[in-house]
């Protein structure tokens with residue numbers, strides 16, 4: 001069966017509400033039940049989008065009480081043990097964790113405006129755990145000082161870890177979210193340098209959201225509405241590139257979007273593209289999920305990038321499988337359930353195989369996110385390898401070494 005046939009067979013009951021910040025989520029509440037009709041064009045499938053994480057609220061990030069502590073004990077010392085309570089680098093490894101993931105999608109707890117309840121102690125615990133699974137993480141935005149918190153945590157834990165920092169602009173705020181996050185990223189780069197920075201992603205599902213908000217039924221990312229949205233994001237991308245060159249820093253700038261929503265002008269302007277590729281939202285069975293993801297990414301995203309003269313590096317920005325749903329309606333994607341058993345199957349069929357194939361991917365995601373469950377319900381809050389309390393779900397982490 002071709003993708004098209006599979007998609008056409010799907011009765012999409014696809015909730016297009018994802019992750020937005022608080023303010024956006026409210027603005028969009030009325031659109032949450034919108035059905036996206038899946039077209040016959042392979043590239044135009046409404047896939048995904050879960051993502052995210054960043055606050056795009058209206059208020060300014062408050063000065064958090066986080067101090068530049070030289071030594072910090074995790075607030076949840078039972079999640080990770082340290083041999084020296086004052087030295088975050090002395091953490092005890094958990095034999096159940098293996099460094100088998102190319103990368104991991106991560107949003108620090110409490111990094112949505114207006115509240116900013118994140119803390120360095122929690123981020124240190126997360127980095128201690130994440131570093132046992134991968135050498136790369138990606139963020140979704142920069143609000144609530146999360147870039148600096150993550151870089152400080154890497155410094156204190158002394159782990160081998162690189163982070164893709166991110167700026168999550170929104171199209172309708174005259175650039176306020178973009179500038180606010182740009183300046184936080186600039187501060188973090190000034191303080192910590194770029195040794196642990198793999199790149200900066202500007203835009204998260206920007207074109208998907210722009211089309212959803214302005215395009216109505218038009219879902220072509222390269223159509224006139226898509227190009228209007230692209231011009232907005234391109235201004236931000238260009239601005240970040242010039243900020244970096246003004247700082248004399250060589251850091252790659254890219255963007256992240258749903259797998260079917262890459263605009264050609266944007267892709268032509270970036271060093272890397274990160275594509276959400278979700279078998280769950282494409283209504284794949286768990287048995288077909290890993291193969292479908294590999295095939296979709298190769299034929300839709302890698303092929304598109306290779307056709308451009310700048311040949312941006314493509315990554316899978318998000319792929320994973322949810323373990324439960326807060327509503328009966330979203331308990332399955334059609335053929336398969338949200339369950340820990342199916343998460344295990346996805347881990348067993350995707351992770352080591354993608355490593356062998358040389359695919360760069362960010363597993364979605366580190367832990368369950370209660371704020372998404374509260375705002376969006378369904379499966380949105382339940383994609384973690386870890387529970388929200390940072391205990392590992394009942395899964396066996398695949399045993400292979402990621403590149």
Ligand SMILES: *[C@@H]1O[C@H](CO)[C@@H](O)[C@H](O)[C@H]1NC(C)=O
Pocket residue numbers: 063064065066067068069120145148149152
């Ligand atoms: C951001 O986090 C860093 C690292 O913990 C800290 O040094 C800095 O003071 C924080 N900035 C704000 C505004 O909270």
Ligand SMILES: *[C@@H]1O[C@H](CO)[C@@H](O)[C@H](O)[C@H]1NC(C)=O
Pocket residue numbers: 076077078079080388389390391
């Ligand atoms: C801290 O971690 C432990 C074990 O990992 C967990 O049981 C507990 O709920 C966590 N506490 C908080 C506040 O997250």
Ligand SMILES: *[C@@H]1O[C@H](CO)[C@@H](O)[C@H](O)[C@H]1NC(C)=O
Pocket residue numbers: 022113114115
């Ligand atoms: C901010 O925190 C307050 C108090 O904990 C809570 O009632 C409110 O829902 C939070 N707001 C958001 C947007 O998370």
Ligand SMILES: *[C@@H]1O[C@H](CO)[C@@H](O)[C@H](O)[C@H]1NC(C)=O
Pocket residue numbers: 169170171172173174175178232233235236237239
């Ligand atoms: C960033 O993008 C927003 C719209 O998404 C735009 O209004 C703003 O002018 C841009 N800012 C810069 C500095 O590029």
Ligand SMILES: *[C@@H]1O[C@H](CO)[C@@H](O)[C@H](O)[C@H]1NC(C)=O
Pocket residue numbers: 043044220221222262263264267300304305
């Ligand atoms: C839009 O542009 C991308 C990147 O060049 C291309 O891969 C894709 O096929 C185009 N999408 C559509 C629907 O034409």
Ligand SMILES: *[C@@H]1O[C@H](CO)[C@@H](O)[C@H](O)[C@H]1NC(C)=O
Pocket residue numbers: 290291292294295349350351353354357359
């Ligand atoms: C890896 O490559 C093989 C051969 O092309 C393909 O069948 C498989 O689906 C790929 N799997 C992943 C997870 O990349």
Ligand SMILES: *[C@@H]1O[C@H](CO)[C@@H](O)[C@H](O)[C@H]1NC(C)=O
Pocket residue numbers: 394
């Ligand atoms: C964990 O999963 C295994 C199957 O992989 C199952 O036998 C076991 O009962 C599960 N444990 C819990 C606590 O759910």
